[in-house]
Amino acid sequence: MTEKKEYDVLVLGGGISGSESALNLAKQGFKVILVEKDLSLGGKMIHLSKVFPTLDCSACITTPKVSETARHPNIDIYTFSEVRDIEKLNSGDFQVTLVQKPRYVTEDCTGCQLCEDKCPVVVNDQYQWDLVGRKAIYVPFSIANPRIAAIDIENCSLCGACEKVCPANSIDFSQVEMQTPIVVKTVIIAIGFNLFDPTLIPRYGFGKYKNVVTSMQMERQLVPTRPFNNVLRPKDGKMPDNIAYVLCAGSRDETVGNPICSQVCCMYSTKQAQLLMGALPMADVTVYYLHIRAFGKGFCEFYQQAKGMGVEFIKGKIGLITEKENGNLLLRYEDIESGNIKEAEHDLVVL
Amino acid sequence: MGKTIDIIKEKRSVSEEVKGRIKSFNRLKKMILKSLETGGKTIPEIAKETNEETHVITYHLMTLIRYGSIVTGELDDNDEYYSYEFKQKQ
Ligand SMILES: Cc1cc2nc3c(=O)[nH]c(=O)nc-3n(C[C@H](O)[C@H](O)[C@H](O)COP(=O)(O)OP(=O)(O)OC[C@H]3O[C@@H](n4cnc5c(N)ncnc54)[C@H](O)[C@@H]3O)c2cc1C
Numbered sequence: 223m224t225e226k227k228e229y230d231v232l233v234l235g236g237g238i239s240g241s242e243s244a245l246n247l248a249k250q251g252f253k254v255i256l257v258e259k260d261l262s263l264g265g266k267m268i269h270l271s272k273v274f275p276t277l278d279c280s281a282c283i284t285t286p287k288v289s290e291t292a293r294h295p296n297i298d299i300y301t302f303s304e305v306r307d308i309e310k311l312n313s314g315d316f317q318v319t320l321v322q323k324p325r326y327v328t329e330d331c332t333g334c335q336l337c338e339d340k341c342p343v344v345v346n347d348q349y350q351w352d353l354v355g356r357k358a359i360y361v362p363f364s365i366a367n368p369r370i371a372a373i374d375i376e377n378c379s380l381c382g383a384c385e386k387v388c389p390a391n392s393i394d395f396s397q398v399e400m401q402t403p404i405v406v407k408t409v410i411i412a413i414g415f416n417l418f419d420p421t422l423i424p425r426y427g428f429g430k431y432k433n434v435v436t437s438m439q440m441e442r443q444l445v446p447t448r449p450f451n452n453v454l455r456p457k458d459g460k461m462p463d464n465i466a467y468v469l470c471a472g473s474r475d476e477t478v479g480n481p482i483c484s485q486v487c488c489m490y491s492t493k494q495a496q497l498l499m500g501a502l503p504m505a506d507v508t509v510y511y512l513h514i515r516a517f518g519k520g521f522c523e524f525y526q527q528a529k530g531m532g533v534e535f536i537k538g539k540i541g542l543i544t545e546k547e548n549g550n551l552l553l554r555y556e557d558i559e560s561g562n563i564k565e566a567e568h569d570l571v572v573l
Numbered sequence: 574m575g576k577t578i579d580i581i582k583e584k585r586s587v588s589e590e591v592k593g594r595i596k597s598f599n600r601l602k603k604m605i606l607k608s609l610e611t612g613g614k615t616i617p618e619i620a621k622e623t624n625e626e627t628h629v630i631t632y633h634l635m636t637l638i639r640y641g642s643i644v645t646g647e648l649d650d651n652d653e654y655y656s657y658e659f660k661q662k663q
């Protein structure tokens with residue numbers, strides 16, 4: 223344990239909510255410590271394509287916000303860190319243990335990525351939602367903040383190639399976990415949300431059928447720093463031309479312990495459908511929904527706009543997805559308007 | 574900073590899984606690059622030639638593009654599949 227530090231506010235989570243909170247408080251003169259467990263600030267939003275309902279570029283909103291947060295003199299940022307043992311003191315303050323995990327790369331890193339070329343280990347890139355590989359040493363993603371490499375020690379072959387090639391001498395395998403006691407007056411919890419694991423609904427075939435993807439995987443396919451050279455099917459690299467969206471996948475579903483609405487999937491699917499119409503002008507996009515919850519300002523107009531662009535909306539509940547030999551998917555669904563069971567073929571399905 | 578790799582080597586060993594990953598990636602890399610020696614190909618064409626599943630080729634090919642050995646070529650006449658080729662041939 224090292225010397226105790228004191229702050230007015232501890233913000234847990236460096237997504238858009240945590241960054242915005244930290245920045246607003248810092249601007250009012252409060253001393254803030256922002257603790258993010260991931261390698262970069264930005265949360266989910268930094269990885270999105272465009273945002274509904276304005277279709278503004280998500281990275282263009284998040285990146286300046288995050289860098290303003292990172293530069294503010296009243297904010298101390300700890301990434302790849304967590305807190306343990308939050309304890310309320312008699313004074314009303316909180317005593318917290320800050321835990322900094324070793325990144326094995328120092329702040330001298332320039333983000334040149336020369337180490338990545340030399341590293342022999344390839345593992346799934348979590349920032350491309352596993353659609354492509356990354357190296358065991360890696361700069362998390364191009365707009366990461368801080369833009370410093372990290373070593374995934376569980377997957378490191380201990381070959382030392384990165385240390386040999388690094389021009390900034392920034393590899394440091396002697397790093398260990400550090401614990402620091404801190405005292406704060408207030409704690410803001412802005413740890414966001416976890417994405418639903420679609421393997422919990424086996425009838426949708428995610429994991430088994432490679433052309434069933436998640437909406438986050440589709441977000442990544444729609445950004446300039448995408449995993450593939452275009453929007454393509456992970457199974458065989460084919461450019462899809464008949465894409466289906468399955469809404470409420472994992473939401474409003476007691477069987478997976480999640481009875482509530484995510485409040486975002488109707489709108490981000492409508493957004494992605496519009497973006498796909500732009501990226502793949504020949505493609506048909508069909509959205510299977512239970513109810514469209516376009517509840518915010520401009521949301522209903524956004525939904526109408528998608529319809530006007532030719533996106534087909536079918537009120538239907540998907541019972542089963544199966545795969546054909548050519549990788550296309552058969553969706554068996556209840557057409558809620560007519561009450562009939564129907565089947566439709568698509569070449570890519572987004573959950 | 575000096576040579577710090579020896580410090581961690583005293584504390585950790587390399588798992589069989591990591592060794593397997595390196596072997597598997599190198600094997601697929603070799604096969605894909607060999608297949609492209611005879612010219613640009615689509616993912617199903619590479620998969621057929623190498624007797625691998627198409628999704629395995631997609632993943633490894635896209636990783637090779639990311640790290641610079643391969644580039645994207647033309648889209649076929651049916652607007653379905655891109656071909657991929659060696660970087661220097663572009
Ligand atoms: C596919 C998809 C598309 C979307 N599209 C849109 C859109 O177009 N428009 C729109 O307005 N919204 C969209 N959203 C919603 C948007 O992503 C969220 O509203 C936003 O990311 C919420 O930000 P947040 O900071 O609250 O949470 P998060 O983005 O989840 O960030 C939370 C942060 O806290 C960190 N954290 C978690 N636990 C801890 C811990 N114990 N200690 C320290 N740090 C921790 C996490 O690593 C993360 O960085 C979309 C969401 C998805 C999934």
Ligand code: SF4
Pocket residue numbers: 337340341342343358359373374377378379380381382383384385
């Ligand atoms: S020591 Fe580890 S991170 Fe560095 S190049 Fe070798 S495998 Fe990659």
Ligand code: SF4
Pocket residue numbers: 327330331332333334335336337338361370371387388389390391392393
């Ligand atoms: S660790 Fe070294 S080689 Fe790797 S990105 Fe940073 S400065 Fe470049």
